[in-house]
Amino acid sequence: MMRSLFSGVSGLKTHQTRMDVIGHNIANVNTVAYKSSTMTFASLMSQTTQKASGANASTGTGGVNPRQIGLGVKTSAINVNITGQGASQSTGNPFDIMITGENFFVVNNGQENYFTRDGSFYVDGAGNLAMTSIGYNVMGWQVDEETGAIKKDTVSALRIMSSANMTYPPEATTQGYMSGIIDKLDTDVTSANGRVVNFNFFDSLGYKYTAKFVFKQSDSKAKNVYSLELDKIEDEDGNLVEMTEEQKAAVFGTANAQQDLASKVSLGTGYSWNGSVLEKDDGAGTKVPVADLTKIIDNGAFKAGSEVVDDTTDPVTTVQDVLDEIAKAYGYEGSTDEFLNLRYGITDDTVTPPTTATSVRQLLLNQGGAGGADTISSVANAQTGEIEISGRYFNGVTVQYNASNGKFENINGMATASTVTLNLSGAGVGNGNFENIVIDLSGTSNVDNKGTSTIGATNGADDEFNTGSGRRNGAMIGVSIQQNGMIYASYDNGMTKLLGQIATAKFANASGLEKLADNLYSATLNSGLFDGVGVDITADGDYMSTGQLEMSNVDLSSEFTEMITTQRGFQANSRIITVSDTLLEELTNLKR
Numbered sequence: 001m002m003r004s005l006f007s008g009v010s011g012l013k014t015h016q017t018r019m020d021v022i023g024h025n026i027a028n029v030n031t032v033a034y035k036s037s038t039m040t041f042a043s044l045m046s047q048t049t050q051k052a053s054g055a056n057a058s059t060g061t062g063g064v065n066p067r068q069i070g071l072g073v074k075t076s077a078i079n080v081n082i083t084g085q086g087a088s089q090s091t092g093n094p095f096d097i098m099i100t101g102e103n104f105f106v107v108n109n110g111q112e113n114y115f116t117r118d119g120s121f122y123v124d125g126a127g128n129l130a131m132t133s134i135g136y137n138v139m140g141w142q143v144d145e146e147t148g149a150i151k152k153d154t155v156s157a158l159r160i161m162s163s164a165n166m167t168y169p170p171e172a173t174t175q176g177y178m179s180g181i182i183d184k185l186d187t188d189v190t191s192a193n194g195r196v197v198n199f200n201f202f203d204s205l206g207y208k209y210t211a212k213f214v215f216k217q218s219d220s221k222a223k224n225v226y227s228l229e230l231d232k233i234e235d236e237d238g239n240l241v242e243m244t245e246e247q248k249a250a251v252f253g254t255a256n257a258q259q260d261l262a263s264k265v266s267l268g269t270g271y272s273w274n275g276s277v278l279e280k281d282d283g284a285g286t287k288v289p290v291a292d293l294t295k296i297i298d299n300g301a302f303k304a305g306s307e308v309v310d311d312t313t314d315p316v317t318t319v320q321d322v323l324d325e326i327a328k329a330y331g332y333e334g335s336t337d338e339f340l341n342l343r344y345g346i347t348d349d350t351v352t353p354p355t356t357a358t359s360v361r362q363l364l365l366n367q368g369g370a371g372g373a374d375t376i377s378s379v380a381n382a383q384t385g386e387i388e389i390s391g392r393y394f395n396g397v398t399v400q401y402n403a404s405n406g407k408f409e410n411i412n413g414m415a416t417a418s419t420v421t422l423n424l425s426g427a428g429v430g431n432g433n434f435e436n437i438v439i440d441l442s443g444t445s446n447v448d449n450k451g452t453s454t455i456g457a458t459n460g461a462d463d464e465f466n467t468g469s470g471r472r473n474g475a476m477i478g479v480s481i482q483q484n485g486m487i488y489a490s491y492d493n494g495m496t497k498l499l500g501q502i503a504t505a506k507f508a509n510a511s512g513l514e515k516l517a518d519n520l521y522s523a524t525l526n527s528g529l530f531d532g533v534g535v536d537i538t539a540d541g542d543y544m545s546t547g548q549l550e551m552s553n554v555d556l557s558s559e560f561t562e563m564i565t566t567q568r569g570f571q572a573n574s575r576i577i578t579v580s581d582t583l584l585e586e587l588t589n590l591k592r
Contacts (some may be wrong), residue, residue: 021037036552127161280329509528
C-alpha cells in the first residue's frame with residue numbers, strides 16, 4: 001500500500017519539474033535568441049516480486065514472466081532546442097546582428113570566453129564592440145597591418161572606433177585619363193582660346209587642385225592634329241599656383257613645340273608704329289604713345305613682367321602692361337601669351353639660305369633694338385599692315401588622330417605613346433606636396449558629334465579600382481557589417497577600410513553547452529571545447545544579418561498544450577495519494 005503513495009509523490013515532483021521547464025520557456029518567450037527546453041520522463045526503479053523463469057522441457061511447463069511493481073517516475077532529460085532557428089525581428093540598428101545557422105558569437109568578460117546567440121551589440125566608450133546587456137566584448141580577428149587582410153589568429157576584442165580608424169589618410173594623385181570626343185567643327189577647339197579641359201587632382205596633404213588644359217586645332221588639311229598644353233593650375237579657392245616659364249615648360253610636354261596655324265594679324269584702327277613706340281590716334285589727329293618697347297627690354301630679353309617701367313601712371317605701368325597693350329592693338333586682348341607665341345615664317349632647309357621661323361615675341365624684341373633683321377614692322381604688308389602667321393609656339397604636346405576612323409593615334413608623332421606626364425614633382429612646382437601624374441589619352445577620339453566636343457579629364461586610372469586617383473583626408477561616416485562578419489568603415493572621401501571580422505564558434509554537440517545567465521553559454525566536455533581561434537561563419541553556409549535580432553524559438557501553442565497535459569498528470573498523481581490514503585484509512589478501521 002505504501003508503494004503507490006511514493007509513486008504518486010514522485011509523479012507530483014516530476015510534473016512540477018516539467019511545469020518549471022514550461023514556465024521558464026513561457027517567461028522567455030520574448031528573450032532575444034532564447035532556446036526553448038523540453039523535458040522527458042523515465043520510469044523509476046521497479047520492485048521485482050518474482051523472477052522470470054524459462055520453459056521446462058522435461059516437465060512440459062512454460063516460462064513465467066517476471067513480476068515487477070514500479071516505484072514511480074523520474075526526470076529522464078531536459079533537452080534544449082539549441083539548433084532551432086528563431087524568427088527574425090527587424091530593429092534597424094546596424095549593430096544588431098542575427099546568425100542564421102548553428103554558429104555562436106564569441107564574447108569575453110576579460111578573463112574567459114563565452115558563447116551567445118544574442119547579437120544585440122553596441123560600441124562602448126573605448127570603441128569596442130560589446131554586448132548591450134552586460135558589456136562583454138565581442139571577439140574576432142584583427143587586420144594585418146602589412147597586407148590589409150584579416151589575420152585569423154587567436155580571437156581578441158574588436159576595437160572598431162580607435163583613433164586610427166576615425167580618419168582615412170590623404171593621398172596624392174598619380175594617374176588620370178581623358179575620354180570623350182574632340183569634334184573638329186567645335187568652335188571652341190578652333191578658337192584662339194581653345195577647348196578648356198579641367199583636371200581635378202590632390203596633393204599628398206589632400207588639398208584639391210585643378211589643372212586647366214587647352215586643346216587647339218592645327219591648321220592641317222585633315223584637321224586631325226591638336227595641341228594640348230597646360231594653361232594654369234588653381235587651388236580650391238581659385239588662386240593660381242606659381243610657375244615660372246621654365247617650370248611651366250618642364251611640367252607638361254616639350255618647350256617651344258610648334259603647331260601649324262595659317263592666319264593673319266594686323267593692327268587695329270588708329271594704331272601705328274613709330275620706330276619702337278606703338279602709337280594710337282586720339283581721335284583729334286594727335287598720335288599718342290601707348291607702348292614703348294625700349295623701356296621693357298634688357299640684354300635682348302623682356303624684363304620681369306612685374307617690373308615698373310613708368311611710375312607716373314596710376315596704377316603704375318609694368319612690363320606686362322606694355323605687352324598687354326601691344327597684344328590688344330593686334331586684337332589679342334586678354335591673350336597676350338598667345339599673341340607673343342605666334343610664329344612668323346616656316347623653317348625650310350631645302351632652300352638656300354634656309355628660311356627660318358621666328359616668334360612674334362622675337363619680332364617685338366628686334367623692334368625694340370635687341371637685334372635681328374625681322375621686326376614687327378618690317379614683316380607687315382606695306383599696304384594692309386597684315387602679318388602672315390604660319391603657326392604658334394607652345395609648351396605642350398601634339399595629339400594626333402587617325403584621319404580615316406578618328407581613333408587616337410599618337411602623341412608628338414610617337415606611335416607607341418599614349419600617355420603624358422604632368423611633371424609637378426620633377427619641376428618643383430608648388431609646395432613640394434605634388435606627385436607626378438601620368439595621364440592616358442588613348443580613350444579620346446576625333447569624330448563627328450554635331451559640332452560639340454565632349455572631352456573631359458578624370459583623376460585615377462580607367463579601371464575598376466580608380467587606381468592613383470588621390471583623395472582628401474576622410475572622416476568616418478559609417479560602419480557596416482557584412483554577412484561573413486567583416487566590419488568596414490566608410491569615409492567621406494569615398495574610401496572604405498576593413499576594421500576586423502567577427503569570429504564565431506561551432507560545436508560538435510551544441511546541445512551539450514551549459515546555459516548561463518544573460519543569454520550566455522559555456523563549453524563543456526560533451527559539447528566540445530573552443531579552440532580559441534573560431535571559424536568563419538560562411539564556411540558552412542551560415543551567415544550574419546545586420547539590423548535584425550533572432551527571436552526566441554518558444555512555440556506558445558506547444559507550451560500551452562504541454563501545460564495542459566502536465567496539469568492533468570499532476571492532478572492524476574494527486575488522486576493516487578488521495579485514494580491510497582483512503583485505502584489506508586479503511587485498513588485502520590478494521591480494528592474498530
